[in-house]
Amino acid sequence: MTRLLKEPLLHFIVLGAALFGLFNLVNQKGAEQPAKIVISVGQVANLADGFARTWNRLPSQDELRGLLEDHIRAEVYYREAKALGLDRDDAVVRRRLRQKLEFLTEDMVAEPTEAELQTFLTANAERFKSDDRFTFTHVFLSDARRDGLEPDAAAIATKLSTAHAEADLGELGDNFLLGYEFRDVPRSSITQTFGDEFVAKLSKLELGRWEGPLASGYGMHFVRISDHVQGGLMQLDSVRTVVRREWMNERRLQAEADLYRALRERYQVVVEEPPAERAIDAKVSGVSQ
Amino acid sequence: MKQKIAITLLGAVLGLEISLPSSAQEAQSDIGTLDKGKAERAFGTKPVYSPYASRKFPTRPLFGDTHLHTGASMDAGAFGARIGARDAYRLARGEEIKASSGQPVKLSRPLDFLVVTDHSDNMGMFPDLFAGKPEMLADPTGRKWYDLIMSGKGSQAALEIIVAFSNGRLPKPLTYSPDSRPYKNAWLDNVAAAEEYNQPGRFTAVIGFEWTSNTGGNNLHRNVLFRDNGDKASQIVPFTVEKPLGSDNPRDLWKWMTAYEQKTGGSVLAIAHNGNLSNGIMFPLIESFTGKPVDKEYVEQRAKWERLYEATQTKGDGEAHPVLSPTDEFANFERWDFGNLDASVAKSKDMLEFEYARSALKNGLKLEQQLGTNPYKFGMVGSSDAHTGLAAMEEDNFFGKTTPQEPSPERATATFVSNPKTNIKVMDWQVSSSGYAAVWATENTRESIWDAMQRKETYATTGSRMTVRFFGGWDFTAADAQTRSPAMAGYTKGVPMGGDLNRAPSGKGPSFLVAALKDPLGGNLDRIQIVKGWLDGKGELQEKIYDVVWGGDRKPGADGKLPSVGNTVDVANATWTNTIGASELIGVWTDPAFNAVERAFYYVRVIEIPTPRWTAYDAMRFGIKLLPGTPVTVTERAYTSPIWYTP
Numbered sequence: 001m002t003r004l005l006k007e008p009l010l011h012f013i014v015l016g017a018a019l020f021g022l023f024n025l026v027n028q029k030g031a032e033q034p035a036k037i038v039i040s041v042g043q044v045a046n047l048a049d050g051f052a053r054t055w056n057r058l059p060s061q062d063e064l065r066g067l068l069e070d071h072i073r074a075e076v077y078y079r080e081a082k083a084l085g086l087d088r089d090d091a092v093v094r095r096r097l098r099q100k101l102e103f104l105t106e107d108m109v110a111e112p113t114e115a116e117l118q119t120f121l122t123a124n125a126e127r128f129k130s131d132d133r134f135t136f137t138h139v140f141l142s143d144a145r146r147d148g149l150e151p152d153a154a155a156i157a158t159k160l161s162t163a164h165a166e167a168d169l170g171e172l173g174d175n176f177l178l179g180y181e182f183r184d185v186p187r188s189s190i191t192q193t194f195g196d197e198f199v200a201k202l203s204k205l206e207l208g209r210w211e212g213p214l215a216s217g218y219g220m221h222f223v224r225i226s227d228h229v230q231g232g233l234m235q236l237d238s239v240r241t242v243v244r245r246e247w248m249n250e251r252r253l254q255a256e257a258d259l260y261r262a263l264r265e266r267y268q269v270v271v272e273e274p275p276a277e278r279a280i281d282a283k284v285s286g287v288s289q
Numbered sequence: 290m291k292q293k294i295a296i297t298l299l300g301a302v303l304g305l306e307i308s309l310p311s312s313a314q315e316a317q318s319d320i321g322t323l324d325k326g327k328a329e330r331a332f333g334t335k336p337v338y339s340p341y342a343s344r345k346f347p348t349r350p351l352f353g354d355t356h357l358h359t360g361a362s363m364d365a366g367a368f369g370a371r372i373g374a375r376d377a378y379r380l381a382r383g384e385e386i387k388a389s390s391g392q393p394v395k396l397s398r399p400l401d402f403l404v405v406t407d408h409s410d411n412m413g414m415f416p417d418l419f420a421g422k423p424e425m426l427a428d429p430t431g432r433k434w435y436d437l438i439m440s441g442k443g444s445q446a447a448l449e450i451i452v453a454f455s456n457g458r459l460p461k462p463l464t465y466s467p468d469s470r471p472y473k474n475a476w477l478d479n480v481a482a483a484e485e486y487n488q489p490g491r492f493t494a495v496i497g498f499e500w501t502s503n504t505g506g507n508n509l510h511r512n513v514l515f516r517d518n519g520d521k522a523s524q525i526v527p528f529t530v531e532k533p534l535g536s537d538n539p540r541d542l543w544k545w546m547t548a549y550e551q552k553t554g555g556s557v558l559a560i561a562h563n564g565n566l567s568n569g570i571m572f573p574l575i576e577s578f579t580g581k582p583v584d585k586e587y588v589e590q591r592a593k594w595e596r597l598y599e600a601t602q603t604k605g606d607g608e609a610h611p612v613l614s615p616t617d618e619f620a621n622f623e624r625w626d627f628g629n630l631d632a633s634v635a636k637s638k639d640m641l642e643f644e645y646a647r648s649a650l651k652n653g654l655k656l657e658q659q660l661g662t663n664p665y666k667f668g669m670v671g672s673s674d675a676h677t678g679l680a681a682m683e684e685d686n687f688f689g690k691t692t693p694q695e696p697s698p699e700r701a702t703a704t705f706v707s708n709p710k711t712n713i714k715v716m717d718w719q720v721s722s723s724g725y726a727a728v729w730a731t732e733n734t735r736e737s738i739w740d741a742m743q744r745k746e747t748y749a750t751t752g753s754r755m756t757v758r759f760f761g762g763w764d765f766t767a768a769d770a771q772t773r774s775p776a777m778a779g780y781t782k783g784v785p786m787g788g789d790l791n792r793a794p795s796g797k798g799p800s801f802l803v804a805a806l807k808d809p810l811g812g813n814l815d816r817i818q819i820v821k822g823w824l825d826g827k828g829e830l831q832e833k834i835y836d837v838v839w840g841g842d843r844k845p846g847a848d849g850k851l852p853s854v855g856n857t858v859d860v861a862n863a864t865w866t867n868t869i870g871a872s873e874l875i876g877v878w879t880d881p882a883f884n885a886v887e888r889a890f891y892y893v894r895v896i897e898i899p900t901p902r903w904t905a906y907d908a909m910r911f912g913i914k915l916l917p918g919t920p921v922t923v924t925e926r927a928y929t930s931p932i933w934y935t936p
Contacts, residue, residue: 050526053524054526054535056548056549070533096366104450108444108446116441143867177775177805178806179776188491191398193349195810217809217810217872218807219872245485258444258445
């Protein structure tokens, strides 16, 4: 590609095209007949409306004149630049236009019907399950505050197995900045605090007894779960907005892929063979060394 | 003691319930809703055993990015970013998506919130064929396309429309004309995307935009964040810079913010960033627009609207500069001090004072004394400013500042910006994998997050998700650091980060309770420091850094300096071990040199042990050789909002 950009022939063609464009422009305008820019009533209203949406009031005469002047200036430059072909071979313009066309397909995804949402929910029930929720207490053993965690953990395990429910747990473990009792907390929130692995182990523990220790990024935790509400399948009514969003997202991705495939079929693409001496490049890039 | 606190809090809960209408009889926390029924069950006839049961203070920091660009930002799009707001939210909430470069990307764990802040200028207009065009449906072809779309065959309709266009066979009602408004503003689409992905309690999509004042290449950028939902945010279009509609002067942005609140009854705040690229005009004493000293109106408006400052991001760290703080051994961090944003004017030393957070906090004290208001009384956040739609700021999962900088064997050796005229060249390896915003919100909603920002209960991190607590008061004692719930002691006896201490009780100095817990996936903590800045009796601004708590058996030397924590990084393999430092640190610190008549601020800086920088992961994974001078380790850190003392 960079090689292509350095090609003098390409430079010549681009320059030629630009000159041709300029010639056409000058020719078509002539000396006596200036091209016409018509600013419609609707456009003026649009400018004023844009101002009002920014500033919460209508523009004054002076301000509107300023807006118009700027709009006209932009239009003049736009026309001249386009006539010169300055929009061609410009990566920024190309990307912007591609973006706009892709957006067009996004915009053409219609709202789903109730039946479509229901079908989608049924087919993807797992994705829309509610989060597991846990209520648990933990006794924390800090890496930082203990020399060896294992012997301490063994001693605490013994104590916990005989402790009353009301035992002062603070005596047993270390302080933990994020708290000791977690009530009715969703799985996602526990993941944020303790990490994936901790939660994976947590969800397998039995209720009502001290278990562990479980490792986290902070140290070790003895855990007693008093309640574990399993996430369940949801009715459409309670997850409609999320189901709609996911449905729209799938359609959006599908529509984009479909449109490109269809547009691509309208072109016969010829990629020209590189000239024979291109083989030299391989050496430079180290393949044959 | 514990029981006493429980009763106090119980009283607070009941008091709240009595004074509020029934619809508001809920106390929110991030562990669910405490409604009246539950509260009665819990509190019943006897005081609750658990002192934590009725807590209403934030229990876990929420992490997010307040500054992310998508393909709708003109520069991001021009660089090849194709990720839109929807995919940006999907990544932030923990899903795997495909980056613009085609590679799959996923965060190590979800973020709690995200603000998509596309540049307001040139946000662009996108086709909206059917909106407000009833005549479209009257046309048989238009009707046919409409029906195709409605039956889920939108891409077929799009194709037919494109073909009709290219063959000049477009039905007349469909012909584009400037006053028929067949386009919709990209802003409205961003708002719609935020509405779709905002899921209170789980993931918050805050509505926002960036106002990008950049005259002469000098960065005066601000992000504007809405407390509101789409119904209010869609009533306006974001303020721009380009004349005649916009302005590059922050005073005009503040006017726009005032007009927004008046019109909609909504709430907005602004967060400035990259003072380091402003060439001396981000935190002025003399306004660059007038050449005159900042006046009463300026300081009042700025204090009102600019509640936070983005102190660290991909284009360099903005907390402190080694020239301004020569004795601060940690000041030289991810430094970007070559010049202004487009590298058109080189940096001179006299600019620095007006560019960095710490010096601005200091100058603010002086302005407050002169004008009655401190314009630079801001809290701290970090954020990415990524132009990729990807809030991926972990060192081992860094997806770059721009799309060409997404992971590749070339990126560590490529050039970010080069200006031969000024001889300034910045390499891609200098781009920092930073940062995130941590917010002490009581729940994960737009309102709660915004309110926490408004009261500055926030801190910046350079990408780590460490937990940091910071409280100031008059009565903290060493025992408070040993309680089971330091936060309860903190909120009961003092004010959190972002708060104020006024008029010291006679003979007392302020004491501070500080605590930090490592990122569960990150490096251990080296130390917690308190940075104090003050205006002394002679009118001179001072600063001093105190090591408050640290990991390991280190003792400060004769010079008062704490020895280095060490380094376990294995650069070749991009690994480290948490065998040095500490997983948590907590302590109480009392200012040993407090003077009750001097204005002061205190903020916390937490330093992690060294870990591999993103460049080390690149070198290891791509098997490349880095350029000479490329740093391969990083000490991640957090900066809290200050607590201010005013006599």
